[in-house]
Every structure is written in structure tokens, then in C-alpha cells.
Amino acid sequence: MANPVIMPRQGQSVEACIITAWHKKVGDAVSEGELLFSYETDKSAFDEKSPVSGTILAILALDGDVVPCLDTVCVIGQTGEDISAFTGDPAVEAKEEDAVPVSPTAVSALAQTPVHSVRQEGDTLRISPRAKALALQTGVDMTRVAATGPHGRIIQRDIDAALDSGYHSTVADVEAYLAGGYKGDTAVTVAKGTALEVMETQPDNTVYVSGTDFGLYEEAPMSGVRKAISRSMCASLTEMAQLTLNASFDATSVMEYRKHLKENAGILGLGKITLNDMVLYAVSRTLLGHPYINANLIEDTFRLYHHANIGLAVDTDRGLLVPTLFGADTMTLSQIAEASKDAAERARSGRLSPDEMSGGSFTVTNLGSLGIESFTPVINPPQTAILGVCTITNRLRADGSVYPAMGLSLTFDHRAVDGAPAAKFLSELCTNLENFQLLLAK
């Protein structure tokens, strides 16, 4: 019995993944647990290990292909087994002579074969094209949706109803499928539904020449992460009433404290604490007194968090990623420093899970190291505010003495919070930072 390997669904919002590398080719022997292929979501990278031992009979998606979650990406079995049920092409049989690497074009043709023949005869899922598209887009498991259309057909409103009731295909569903799927024919309810869609392929980069060398350019497709950022930022700016308040605080106290930590690094083992960690610490302590800033706004309902789950904006090669420091208000300064360092590293190496990048109640972003004196951070929906941390500049006190001033830019959603309470939060944060050592004692 040949076994299909599907593209796992990593997190609730993931629709499709990009295959970044195959570690095996058609005809290779593979044992259970051996590395099969690597892939990435719009936010993270993963490795997929082989769930069974056998020979790779077919690879249905190439490096760089975007594969809808739960679609079959390769088939493992014994040489000579019939794999037409997975490839949709009865003529393709894994004969001895076929167990050689398939040329890219041939594989691509297979990948594009409409795979409706995956379904067995008599096993018809009636669903309108529109409803199917919506299900694939939103991750609703169409095989479990109640149909209200003519002839028991699932129509758009049925998917809408499933979405409204919060029913999605979960990781647990996928795992249950994976666990049971390889044992026999009872398999694949999930795959049957989703396998209907023809895979998308990424266009190649192309250089166009338009007469002169100055016309040369390269077309680069938007990466998955970029697309996700693009969608999220557009939604943020079009759906919210955002405005930014700018303030600064006297950083003497925090700088002195940091100097002190650095000097005593050997003794305490705390040398890696940064100014940003201190800002995170102060934010985590200040937020809890401002429930509508430490919140999500979803349609007409606020989600007022009991803890400060602070999103940490990290600039990576893939684009901006925001891992969440869950329960930052319960962490010590040192724990915050450690957690943020770890999150940032994993973000840069693409090892964050999608679930780690959601559930934030507030976000802190820092452009201070790049010399930015003030800016307008964009809120990460469905949060209600974001704090921008700016650089330190020297300012004069009324008595003429010079002090280091650190800028803070708070963008908030005016739908959720009015100006005065937001200003109050910012001002309290400044006070806490100016009196950082007192805050630590609290």
C-alpha cells in the first residue's frame, strides 16, 4: 500500500507552504523518521520527516512550489505499486524503470493534474466552486460542513456558517489524519476534500530588456512573509483609527542601571540586558493598569488580557516577524532579556511556530539603534496599540544641564482608546522608566 505524505498545516491561519528543499528524490529509499523535505510557511521554516519506510514513488511538488496545506506532496511505498490514486494519472505506474528521478517538467505536469480522481467512486463531495475556494482560503474542513444547498451541495453560506461557529480544521485533525491515514483505506477524508485544488506555481524570476541597459530589471515575486505583512499592514491602516503620541523620558536612570549591570556582569551573570529589555520590562509592568491598551479589538468586542503578552518586532531577512513574549508581566528583567533574545534568534533563523507569533496583547518595536528620533509605528491587528522605541538624544534641562532623552512613540487605535488615557499610559511609562530602579523594587 503506497502512502501519501501531505503538507502539514502549521497553525490555524496557514493556508499553504512553500517547499524549500527536497532531501530525497524519486527512487530513493527512505526510513521512518528520516528527513524528507524542508518547507516554510509565511512565517517559519520546518523540516518534515518521513512517517513510514519505503521508496519514494512520486514527488508531486517541486522546490519553490506553493502547496496548499494537506495536499499530497509525495508518495512512499514499494517499488512497482500503483500510485495513480495519488497522482490522478492511471498511466503513471511506479515500475522498476520508473524509479528514477523524474524530470522537473514531468513532475510539474503531475503536480498540476487535477486530482479529483483521488476520490473513490460513489464518494462524492458536493460543493460549489465558490464554497470550495472559500473553504480552502479559510481553512474550513469542507468534509465536516453541513450542506444546505440543493442536492445536499455545500454552498457558500455553509462555509460562512462554519467560520462563524469557529470550526476550522485544526492541527489535531491533521494529526489524527496522519496517524490513521497510513493504515488503510479508511483514510483521508481531509485530503479528499482539499486535494481538489490545482496547485499554484510560482513564476520564475525574469529579466526584461527594454532597449537600454537602464531598462534592465528583475521581477521578484512577493514572498509569503511579505504577503502576510502586506495584508496585515493594509488591514491595520484601513480598518483602524490610528494616531501616534510622541514623548521622551530622561534616560539617566536606565543608562546608569545598565552601566552598573555591565560593570558587574562577571559577578551577576546579567551582562546581556539591553535598554530595550528594560523598556519591555517597564511596559509589562505599566500595561496592566491600562486594560484597553493591553487588548485586542475584534469587531465590537474587546479582549482584555489578564497578562501582558508583548509582541517583539524583529527585523529578519524574511521580513518583519513578531514573536510574542507570553506573560511578560510575570517575568523578571533577566527572564525578559533571555526570552526576547531567544525569540529574536529563532525569528531570524525562521524557527518560530505560527502560534508563537499570535496571541499578543501589545507590541514593542525598536528603531532606536538606527538613530530614529520619532516615528509612527503601525499597529499589529487586532491589537489596540504599539510602542515605538527611539534613539537617545541629548537635551537641556531648565537649569541648563544636559541629559540623555530617549524617545517613545505610541500609536493607538482611537476606536479603542481616547487620547487622554493613551497619553496617561505613555506618561506613566516615562515616569516608570525614569525611576527604573524603584520600579524594579515593586
Add this chain to the structure above:
Amino acid sequence: MPKNQYISPSDAFASGSLTFDKIPLCQYKKTLAQEKKLYTKADFMRIYRDMRIIREFETMLNDIKTKSAYNGVEYNNPGPAHLSIGQEASAVGQAYCLDINDFTFGSHRSHGEILAKGLSSIEKLTETELYDIMQEFLGGNILRVVEGKQEKQGDVKELAVDFLLYGALAEIFARTTGFNKGLGGSMHAFFIPFGIFPNNAIVGGAAPVALGAALYKRSNHKKGIVIANSGDGALGRGPVLEALNMASMDQIRKLWGMDGKYEDGGMPILFNVFNNFYGMGGQTRGETMGFDIAARLGAGFSPDMLHAEKVNGYDPLAVIDATQRKKELLLKGEGPAMLEVATYRVSGHSPSDSSTYRSEEEIEEWKAACPIAAYRKKLVEGGIATEEEFDAIEADIVKRITKICRMSIDEEISPRMDLDSQPDIISSIMFSNQSVPSMDPDREAEVLIPKEENPRVKQLAGKARYAFDEKGDMLPKIKQFGLRDGIFEAILDKFYEDPTLIAYGEDNRDWGGAFAVYRGLTEAIPYHRFFNSPISEAAIVGSAVGYAMAGGRAIVELMYADFIGCAGDEIFNQLSKWQSMSAGILKMPVVVRVSVGSKYGAQHSQDWTALTAHIPGLKVCFPATPYDAKGLMCAALNGTDPVIFFESQRIYDIGEQFHEGGVPVGSYEIPFGEPDVKRVGTDVTILTIGAVLYRGLAAAQKLQEQYGISAEVIDARSIVPFNYEKVLESVKKTGRIIIVGDACDRNSVMRDMASNIAEMAFDYLDAPPVVFGSRNWITPAYEFEKYFFPQADGIIDVISQKILPIPGHVSTVNESEL
């Protein structure tokens, strides 16, 4: 029914007997001595040459068809060849009397007629005129092929003969250098600059078309006559009999004109029957007809018996004599006329004909009577020319035809259309898509009163051009400017703008059209531009086709759409095809108005849009509001394409409910092909065709009020062409569409649209596109119509049953699956 023509019982019941004059049969008796006074030697010799050219041309085609070679030139021609070997004297005799102002129309067997008329035109035109024609035609494409390939350089007439023979043969061989770029072919070759109008592969098809060309001459005071050539078999065809009757109608001589100002007499048309005694293999005399002598038919159509006469078609001089006399009659205004030219084709109906229907002896006897040999013998014996002179002519002809044949099959100089590199080349000439507001801008339109004095115009000035008052309340119907008024305004304006515009049909004048669209035209437009036709749908539409071919613009009305069948060939094969079969040379500015009825049962209530939409070459529209009806009529009347203009008797009185500001007084166009969103919605699209728009809107309102379902209603307006853009946009939004119309469901336009929408918007659809038309029954009596035609409630039922089950909705109609 002019009131001044009184019908009294005493006249109607007057006792007596009807007598007929004698019909002359083959009475030509001129002696050679007399003929010598009429014709020079050159004339005699040219008549011989022309006959001999036709004989050689047809022989060449016969050889190509039967032996795949002629005189050493090998070729295979899969197309048709209906040859006229034996009939040369008839064709040449007729053409001898004609010039380029005289138009000829022919049949499937008309190679000889084309060549004869062409040769006669070449003889009569000056060298400059000839060269200009050749240079101008298709940008000189044909001229370039033949020029410089003559033995005698600089002889334009010699060149023109090559031009004629080559243009015709290249056309027969489907070459781009043919007279119609190869799109007409053997049975439809023609050349307008020489007055050679289309031949017709439909037996008798040309008769009503030729009548239309005569009508153009008569109504626009143009020079020349028209000859409708047909065979004897065509006399069994209804359209031919309709054309004979309509050409003879009393009003032309009794009523047409304007206070004596435009008295041009009868219809200048000669119905010329080349009687070769067979319709394919059916023997008309003795088997399939009862007339015995074809010329007898003349007695049935008019008191002057159409001046009918039979002439010996094997004697070119007898044919000239008869044709000349008929032409003079027509030019005097005493038309129409009829001439039977007795002749015989010794060749088969087509090269595959094994002549099972006639004896060897019969064929041999006619071969022995060969008109060309007899004529030559007469001239030799009469001392007009020597055998040697004739031999020289003959040798020259064989050489010429061989040369023409070789050129016509040369792929280099005579290429075929390249549909591989230009796949849209035929599709691009299906319509001319031009805007020509007046077909003769230099001439003033003949009208009886200034437009502003028109009683209907005055009456309409008092009507509300928008259906609602300032408060948004609907005005009483009687105060509203209706759909019929919109159509009237567009037509009235065009009558004053385009002097060639004519309108006719059944009960158009006096009555004002059965549905009062034309009320007010009788007072304004003279008879010769606006008249009642006989109840002859084939002749009505067929003549409009010929009228347009000759250069005019016509609106014809068929009263009920159900009568389209009576004009079947004229709509499906003539009106639709001549623009493209002429490779775009001809224009067809004809509007055929048809009205879709209700209440009148099975033969008076049918929406036949699908029949007309199926035929390539026709534009089809079905407006449902006064604004759209006027705008589409303006567009149709400014255009150069044939339009089947559907109207609905249910809504002639409906006011304008959509276009704010109401129906404009002046002219404006609604572009063909653009559907119109009449109500915006988000949940389901209702696409309506014709009057069902209002039932669609009622359904949309009920869906909103009772179920909170927001329906978008789109009015198709046009059917051919049809731009799906707006519909697809709507379907992408709603995901659901029902297409509604009054036509029977099966094979309807709705089905076609549904299939196209399913193809183009498949991924957006939440349900298959659903069609809700009338039942595939006869239309029952008015009392049962709600079971037959789609109703507003039925639209909701169908949506609930097939598209979006509506909780709580109880259906009144069970719209079962097919």
C-alpha cells in the same frame, strides 16, 4: 387600406367574365437582312465571342471537376460547379441590352450570366472608366495579378476581359484574389461595379432581393432596371411568387408619389426565367409544375399580365430583341415584366449528375441544336464572317482561358485566406460595424410635412418622459411617454435625416402598425417611402436585403415574431450572410422589427430570439424600456448591420422608470452588446431578456422584503453581440445567477448564456447558472399563461429550489429538473 379607395358591394358582386390577352410564344422572325441593319459585324462577332468564352469557361470547369485537368493544367476543385453549357445565347442576349445601371441577380447556375454581363459592361464603359474600376476594386488586388500578362499591351478592354475571367474563377476557387476574396464562391459570385449583383445558392432566393433593388431605384428615382434571373424550378418557390405579387401591387402606380411630383410608374423589374425545363432533375413541364408554359404565370399577377412572353433562348438575337422591348417598358414605368427564355443545359445539374431523368436522345438533339454552332453557321452562310475568323477567335479564347486557369490555381499569385496566421479574418467581417447616419447625405429627404407639425410629435410633447413625478410617485400610464413612443421618435428622426430610409410591412400605413408604433408616420412620409406590403414576409425581408445591397436603408416589420418562419430564408440566409459573403463589400443597414405577443395563443406569443441569435451575421436586441428602445433603435438606424429588433407587446405602453431625466428628445445611441444593471444587489443576480425584466424586478423586491435577500437585476438589452463583462462582474460578487426570459427554455438564448457564464465564472459560482424560461409547450390560452411564462413568484421558487434554498419559503411552482 386608403379611405379614398372605396369598395362597394355592387363592384364586388359585378357579373361578367375575366379575359386574358394572348401571351406571345417565340415570335421572333427577323431575317438576317433585317438583323444586319441592327448589328455591325463587330456586334455580331462580339456576341459570338462572348458565347464562346462562356462555353470555354464552363467546359474548363467541367474538365477540372471530372478529369482534374483542363488543357494540361491540373487542379482539383472540391467546390460546386453548376454549369450552364447550352444556355450561353440566353445569357449573352440578355446582357447585350444592359449597362452598369442595370442590375442583374442570378441563381446557383449563373457563371454565364456574370461573364455575359461583365463582357457587355466592358464593351460599354470607356477605357478610363474601366481602368478606374479595376484599380479601385479591393485596392487593385485583382488588377495587379492580371495586369501585364496580355499579349497586346495597353489594351484596357483586353485587360478587363482577363480581369473579369480571373476575378470570377479565383472566386470559384476560393482565392483571396477572387471578386469576394473567395468568400462567395461559385454560387454567389458577383461584381457590383458592373451592375452584377449577387447570385444565390437558394433556388429563387434572388427574386425578392432583386425586387428590393428595384424598390431602391423606384423610391430613390435612380436610373436603370433590375433583372431577377431564375430558372424554371424557382417558380415553385413561395418567395418568388411573393416577389412577383409584391412587385405588381396596385399602389405603386395608383398611390405612390407626392401630389404628382414623384410619379415614376411601376416597379422597374424584369422577372426573367431561364427555362431549361428541369429543376435539378425534376421536370417542371409535365412533372413538378402545372403551368405548361412558364410565361403563363404572368397572367396571374396583374391585368397587364406582366407583359409576359416566351422567347427562343437558343437564338441570341431573339433574346436581345425581347429583352430590349421589356427594358423599354420598364423604363416607361410599365413594370414589372416577365420573360420566359426557353433554353437547355446539356451539361448535368452538376458534374456528378448522371442524367437518370432524361434520355440520351434528348440530350443529343439539344447538342445538335447548339446555339453557338447554329449562330456561327448562320453568320458564315450569311457571309458576315469566315470559318477562319471564327477559328481564330476560338483559338484565342482557349489560350486565354488556359492562362486564366493557370493563374487562378497559382498559390503564389492567387493565395487562399490564411486562417492559421489570421484566425479572426472571417470573424472580423461578420459585421461592418460602421456608423453612417445617412446613406445619401447629399439628397434631401422627401417628406410631406415639417417634423414639428407632426400630430404625434405634438402629442408626445405633452407626455412625461420619466415615469415618476418629483415626489417619486408613478404617473398615470396615459401621461407617460411609452416604449412605442421611443421607437417612433428614433424612426421619425431618421426619416428626415436619411433620404433613402424606407419602412414597410403589414398594416404600417393608415393603421400605424398593429401596435401603433407608426402612428403619425402616414401624415409625414410619402407612400414610396412608407407603405403597406402584401402579407408576404419572405418578400418583405428579402426586398429589404436587396434595397440595402443597392445602397439604401430599410426598416421592415413582421408584426409578430411568430412570422419569422415565413421569412426564414430571407432572414437566415440572405439578410445575415451577404456582408460576409461579399468580403465586406456590401453593407446591410436593415432593421427587422418583430413583436413578441402574449394572450393570442400558440402561434402569436413566441419569443424567437434564439432562432435569430443562432445565425451568424445578425445583430439581435430586445429592449424593455423606452430609453433603451429609442437608444438601440437610433444605434440600429445609424449602423450598417442587419438588426433583428425584438419588441414586446406586453410593454409598448410602459414608461421610463430607470433613466433619470427621462427619455431624451434628441437622438442618442445605446451601444449594441451592453447589458444594463437595473437594480443593484449582492446575493443573487437575475439576468432578464426582454419584457420579463419587470417580473425580475418584482421578484427582487419580494426577495428583499420577505427574505432579506438582495438581488441584482441585469437587463440583457442586446443578445448579439453580448458583452459578458457586467454579468461576470455581478456573478463574481453574488456567486449566483438565474437567467429569465419568455422564450421556451430548450435551446434558448438563456441556455447559451448560462453555459458561457458557467465557463467564464466557474470558480466564483455557488450554484450552477440556472435558466428559467417558458415551458417547452405550446403557449396556452391567456388564462393559463401563468403556468407557461415565468412569473415573479416562480423566479423566487426556482432560486429557492436550485440555487439558494430559502428557509420558510413555500414554492408555488415545482421547477423540476430536466
